Amino acid sequence: MDAIAISRTGLDVEWRRMEIIALNLANMNSGPAADGTSFQPLTLLSGPAGSFGAVLDGQQPPAGVRAYGVQPSGAGMRRVYEPGHPQADANGYVSYPNVSHASEMALMVKTARAYEANLVALAAAQQIYSSALQIGKQA
């Protein structure tokens, strides 16, 4: 796998992470669905594609990064007292997902910066490739 392909895997993973952050922020004030289940804040798990040990031993070329999957962040629910709300339970509480606004925003900035870093690495790899094509060019 060359540098361009590795940078592409990085871009893919950051893109997915951004989607999950957008999903969490969009569902920040979602009440329970019709079947009673509530939205759970999610986190994206990512890690090196291929075994780190195998790459380090030189048995396998580096293969970039990949998303392992999405799992609930375990933040639980935020219960708000709204007796007049149609979705309120017997005690007058409505359950909302406990999305942490601040940490989602911080993660979003981090994700955007990581995406940019991958773009810069990609541009550098492409520029190196282009300049290698100039070797021995006539005039």
Place this chain on the structure above:
Amino acid sequence: MSALDPVAVLGLSDGPAQIMRLGLPALPTPATGHTSFESVLSAGLDRVNDKVAHADELVRQFALDDSVPVHQVTIALEEARLSIELATQVRTRLVETYRELMNMQL
């Protein structure tokens, strides 16, 4: 030099061998003998064609449904452009060399 003994215990004392071990595996050596220049050239052109077709397919998908991440489309286009550039470079060198041989004074 008893202070350096722990390093020897870790097996890191034979420096160059360890550094070599971190390197990437050697590139697979191309099969020698039967591959003619023509087949190498046409295989390369096939790969260029595959990349262009892949980029074309991604652009089509993106136009129909923009759930395809846009960077995949632009990277595929850029890879196709670079491989075409490589192919034209090969062609230019080939034609140049041919001309040079044809103009050789005997």
